[in-house]
Amino acid sequence: MARSGVLLDLTPLETISSLRGIGRYVRGLASGLAQLANESAFHVEGVAATPDLKRLFVVENPFEYCLRPVTAPIPKSPARRRRLIQRQIASLARERPGLLHLTDPNGMPPANSVPFTVTCHDLIPLVLHREYIAPIPYWFTVYGAIARARYRRPCRILAVSQATKRDVVERLKIDQKHVDVVWHGVDHDLFHPESAAGERAQLDAIVGGPGPYILYLGAGDPRKDLDTLLTAFANSGVHRQARLVFCGNFSTERARALTSQAARLGVSAALVLAGYVPESVVPALYRHAAVHAFLSRYEGFGLPVIEAMACGAPTITSAGSSLDEVAGQGALIVPCREPDALTAALRAAFFDSELRLALKQRGIARAATFTWQRCAEQTIAFWQRALEV
Secondary structure (H helix, E strand, O other), X not given: OOOEEEEEXXXXXXXXHXXXXXXXXXXXXXHHHHHOOOOOOEEEEEEEEOOOOOOXXXXXXXXXXXXXXXXXXXXXXXXXXXXXXXXXXXXXXXXXXXXXXXOOOOXXXXXXXXXXXXXXXXXXXXXXXXXXXXOOOOHHHHHHHHHHHHHOOOOOXXXXXXXXXXXXXXXXXXXXXXXXXXXXOEOOOOOOOOOOOOOOHHHHHHHOOOOOEEEEEOOOOHHHOHHHHHHHHHHHOHHHOOEEEEEOOOOHHHHHHHHHHHHXXXXXXXXXXXXXXXXXXXXXXXXXXXXXXXXXXXXXXXXXXXXXXHOOOOEEEEOOOOHHHHHHHHOEEEOOOOXXXXXXXXXXXXXXXXXXXXHHHHHHXXXXXXXXXXXXXXXXXXXXXXXXO
């Protein structure tokens, strides 16, 4: 029997999304599909964009294409990618009968031009609209109506967590029968607990020298609850023995605010704003962290949590959204915006060696269940259901 064709969207790799969760998702899914290539009922090709985001082209082997090294953070506009998809994807997809799968919903083919499915990573602007949507009269209502109309066009929607599916169903009024949940995977060749000789010493320039550190790695968005983490760090007494290391591209305003807060709390000497760190050192940063703290009021999936746990980092994360869903029993779960709860969790995770070991073991075991091959298998099943509609 002839295999069905799927055109997998690789275009986010030519935007700033390449260095974020969407880029990691595209690469991971492509690697999982490559492992299943000989047994899959689908022949998967990729659709990529030129670096200037002016033209689309077909890639015969998506996995090989995704092996290109991740470059330094160059902010190529996702809006340019969206316009490119809208203008060119339909004619390209029609030349290859089958199904188009968009890995980023920001940019969809013209209505009814080609059958397609889409991955929904999150609905942050709708959930946290006071922070992410301009306070223009009626704009939230208009934005919501546009989002609902867009998400009714795909054959099916792939949500990256139960939390994201719930938001799609409740906020976009999409029938839950048209939404499937497929969790991300972890690249266990990169994210694992076994450290290399001399690895810790190589981190000193990033984390501020030898000694224990509490790690946060991610963006500086207000929803990340870094103010609460800094307060808990000061209140817990951990600052007397360890540094708090923030890794990520923070705005000047955000970095200044955190520095000022640290001064008010008396922990300036223990705070390290490391800025952007290369992807190559991220697993080592997780492996050698005394505690990894990733709290957020909203995440579609939360890859940092599961990747840190795979590296054996004792992890604290937050309730609500998808993070507790993903972490399971592998992390300590606390509410956001509650410094006392986080203070207690941070104190326990840092000072209680038995708890820290238990978190490490539970985290590794939980993370082992997340693989890109499993993600690919479930995505293939998702495509099959889409074609049966």
